[in-house]
Amino acid sequence: MMDSPQRGYLVLADISGFDAYIASVELEHAQDILAELLQLLVSNLVPPLKFSNLHGDAVLAYSVPETEPSGQLMLEILEATYRAFRNHLITIQRETTCGCQACLTVPNLDLKFLVHYGEFTVSRISERTEINGLDAELVRRRLVKDQVSERETAYTLVTEAANKIMAVPLPDAVNNSGEYPVFGVINSSRFNMKTRFDALAGSLEVRVTDDEAHAKIEHTFSVPPQMLWEWLNSPDHRNQWMSGRYWTKRDRLDGRMGIGATNHCQHDSGSLMETVRDWRPFSYFTVDLQTNFTWMFFRLTYSLVPINDGGETVLKLLGRVHGPVPLLMTRPKLKQMMTSLENDMGRLEDLVLQPEAEL
Numbered sequence: 001m002m003d004s005p006q007r008g009y010l011v012l013a014d015i016s017g018f019d020a021y022i023a024s025v026e027l028e029h030a031q032d033i034l035a036e037l038l039q040l041l042v043s044n045l046v047p048p049l050k051f052s053n054l055h056g057d058a059v060l061a062y063s064v065p066e067t068e069p070s071g072q073l074m075l076e077i078l079e080a081t082y083r084a085f086r087n088h089l090i091t092i093q094r095e096t097t098c099g100c101q102a103c104l105t106v107p108n109l110d111l112k113f114l115v116h117y118g119e120f121t122v123s124r125i126s127e128r129t130e131i132n133g134l135d136a137e138l139v140r141r142r143l144v145k146d147q148v149s150e151r152e153t154a155y156t157l158v159t160e161a162a163n164k165i166m167a168v169p170l171p172d173a174v175n176n177s178g179e180y181p182v183f184g185v186i187n188s189s190r191f192n193m194k195t196r197f198d199a200l201a202g203s204l205e206v207r208v209t210d211d212e213a214h215a216k217i218e219h220t221f222s223v224p225p226q227m228l229w230e231w232l233n234s235p236d237h238r239n240q241w242m243s244g245r246y247w248t249k250r251d252r253l254d255g256r257m258g259i260g261a262t263n264h265c266q267h268d269s270g271s272l273m274e275t276v277r278d279w280r281p282f283s284y285f286t287v288d289l290q291t292n293f294t295w296m297f298f299r300l301t302y303s304l305v306p307i308n309d310g311g312e313t314v315l316k317l318l319g320r321v322h323g324p325v326p327l328l329m330t331r332p333k334l335k336q337m338m339t340s341l342e343n344d345m346g347r348l349e350d351l352v353l354q355p356e357a358e359l
Helices: 016-021 027-045 071-095 134-140 143-147 160-166 193-201 225-233 235-241 327-353
Strands: 005-016 050-054 059-064 110-125 128-132 157-158 174-180 184-192 215-219 245-249 262-267 270-280 282-291 296-308 313-321
Touching: 005 027, 005 071, 005 134, 016 027, 027 050, 027 059, 050 128, 059 134, 059 193, 071 110, 071 193, 071 225, 110 134, 110 160, 110 193, 143 174, 143 184, 157 160, 160 184, 174 262, 184 193, 184 262, 184 282, 215 327, 225 235, 225 296, 225 313, 225 327, 235 245, 235 327, 296 327
Parallel strands: 110 157
Antiparallel strands: 005 059, 005 110, 050 059, 110 128, 157 184, 174 184, 215 313, 245 262, 262 270, 270 282, 282 296, 296 313
């Protein structure tokens, strides 16, 4: 059965160096490792993307209009997937007791992405899903990979068509171009994934712990963390579920939400300025909320814990008061704010469950 043509993202997650790896190691262990890595890629890309199928050492996925991610969220999905991939390789290297070459040389593998946006149809034959059309063929055949040196093994290549839809700055992007039969000239931009991974791995964690918290909230949502993330931190999304508050975005370092970004909140009793202190999609983020009184601010950590094989999320919100004023005076203000947020969780649950909810 074939659906009507639709437009969306087409994403290929391609394991770098696997051909050379499999040619020089024990086949049985290499195939087991490949299966693990491919499953990891699928579980991190889906949702909000849809899984199409495997192409050797690559995963092909696509978006549908109902859950198409924003440009910001798309970058976070790719970066979180790369982070999970690299961390898994590190875990294999550290924890394996096997002395075979397949296990010892697994750190030589890496990961690259191709992101395109275009028109395609979806065919469903039995349990197999296939995307069809010229744009799908462009991604499946990896044509634009020739715009990048084979020495580069950890990057994201975004075609101009996808870049226009994403509408967010790409980090330290390098522009490329190539001409191809049938497809014509295709422009693209690429950025290094390992640089982003190393920067995050080297940054200090900033979070409120259970022992430090002066107030706590827990709520379970019937969606994966990826589907909840932007509803929690985007000012436009917050305005749909937070009662009595109006959020506007302020500073965006590198043009995106992340460490150092700021948002402003106007509410009935005053205003707050929010600064992001830590940013780990889709695990947790920490913000400082500066009140009208410069001597007092609140620190909040939003932690997203996947449960039930990743299909649901426990949101754990921990708050702490900072400042020289005794807690007897300041803790009630924090608890009042947290109680208001807790009362809004039902509205947030309804919004994230709407099939047309914009990500």
